[in-house]
Amino acid sequence: MLVHEDEPFNAEPTPKVLGRSTLTPINAFYSRNHGPIPTIDHDKWRLVVDGLVDTPLELSLADLKSQFEIHEVVATLQCAGNRRAGFLAVADIPGEDPWQGGAIGTAVWAGARLVDVLAAAGLADDSADLHVDFSAPDVSELATPPQAYGSSIPLSKAMQTEVLLAWRMNGRDLPRVHGAPVRVVAPAYIGARSVKWIDRISVQTTPSDNYFQATAYRILAPSADPDQAGPGDGISLGPWALNSEILTPTDDGSVPAGAVAVTGYAVAPEHRRVVRVEVSADEGATWHDALLDEQPSPWTWVHWRTNLDLDPGNRTLVARAWDDTGTQQPQEAASLWNPKGYGNTAWPTKTIHVDQERGT
């Protein structure tokens, strides 16, 4: 793992590890934290469900596990800051970790559906313009003012069957670093909405006013001073955009000439599918369609691969994904750059050295 910070703990796997499998092993799953990882006594833990519900609930872990059907969802989580490193050539982004393309991972999550828990509290109508707010106990000194982490999702998303209160990950009890005893899994939304160590769910008329949602996870205007940003500035990040990354070869890597295997991942926005990924080794003069691996569910990335026949020399590989609306990723990181470095969905590039073929 590439550790960006020890406290709060922020780390991502290497591209090589990430590319090995469609399901990401727990020990290779990125970890994004805003404060110290809390230690929670599972026997004493309670989940409060309140706000605009008929019957507020207070559930123990045993209640949650026994009163609700367990469901599995294979889903990708991705940090809003994934691929921020690609912005740094445009302009510096002080105070934020330079995530490579590894702030993303895919796991089999299991737990109760959020919609089932909301129904038990007497909310079964998704037609209202409401929000489901999540609170956690991890206090962040990075917030202004320091506060426990929280965020929300629209009720319309909360009522979808893919949104879980998960206590299992890849068939094992959820590890502490990933939110034990219970975390939210809100597929196709930035990871910041999949709140770890959740202890309260509130149905309310407004989105979360927590610092991290109201002020932090936003695409500010390029000219904005992030230290002066106030609640509501910029584009609030929730559902994510079409994105892709090249995992092999790695940047600055050397490969023998001949058939060079190029692999990576792509993720589509919610409701959409990745339908085409192209790779170019000649500055975009020609493009080669990559083969798309099978997706384990509609809520995951798709891994892709192709072989390019490359002569010796230095090359820049570039990739771009398309979804089923005909949306193509924007080309230049410069056009997407923003002061907090979110949403780098520009075409990924890797500069490689193609050596003489082995044995020649």
Next chain:
Amino acid sequence: MLVHEDEPFNAEPTPKVLGRSTLTPINAFYSRNHGPIPTIDHDKWRLVVDGLVDTPLELSLADLKSQFEIHEVVATLQCAGNRRAGFLAVADIPGEDPWQGGAIGTAVWAGARLVDVLAAAGLADDSADLHVDFSAPDVSELATPPQAYGSSIPLSKAMQTEVLLAWRMNGRDLPRVHGAPVRVVAPAYIGARSVKWIDRISVQTTPSDNYFQATAYRILAPSADPDQAGPGDGISLGPWALNSEILTPTDDGSVPAGAVAVTGYAVAPEHRRVVRVEVSADEGATWHDALLDEQPSPWTWVHWRTNLDLDPGNRTLVARAWDDTGTQQPQEAASLWNPKGYGNTAWPTKTIHVDQERGT
């Protein structure tokens, strides 16, 4: 109107006309046809509903109007070929009309909800992976082989309340050129799915095999020969992508120096909202946020406007829209160019001449 072809009739309004109002007058609404406009005796017209339904229906116009509640939806329709003209500087696109940015319009549509008609035929479960196929009587000699027009939408879309079988447009009976007596209105899908003069609705397990859906309305690989394209090639166009256009000033237009009003429209993909439109007059060095007009419904474009203070000289104006995922339009038409010229969602540009201020 700018008439591209008389037979079949294909015409679009000028940018100036299009920019006058959020609702497009009927006489300024683009017309996209693949064959002669049929003349239909409204008394003899019947709508057949069959396929995977419990009770096939055969409805007269009087049946449709009397047996189903009438609903209004304010919705934008947009042709998949809108803004094709912007592709021609990249490479020629023979055999397709060079639509400017006017193959789009917004109207108040009224009619029966498709979901209500499907329910009457005994289909109320949207969970199956089915398709709703639309047939019309207008025979196109441009199809291979010549055939009546048809297309389909996924059942999951057909069950949404925004999809209408419309017989009214902006408060008047639907005009013949726009599909009288009844047309489909499938908001946020390319216009080709909003079938005019509809006479049959069939629920089936596969998407339409009509030439225009299986072969024609697709983003082929740039190197593909469209005359050799077969069913299933390329990206099938259904739900549309984020797009925008500058309506004033017009290309090659002259304006007096000083505060220059720049206006246009932007459309978001289904489930998404346009949250930011920026305009630059200095090749992208600086960007100005446009003001977004109110949207009459979630299914329409948004008009936008800003004033730029411009000195005399030649300028290129460029705009770009963002949606609420942080998706930004791709920059270059060259990266989106495809042999049939669909889906030009690149940043719109207009070259203008800024003259000395009036009176100076």
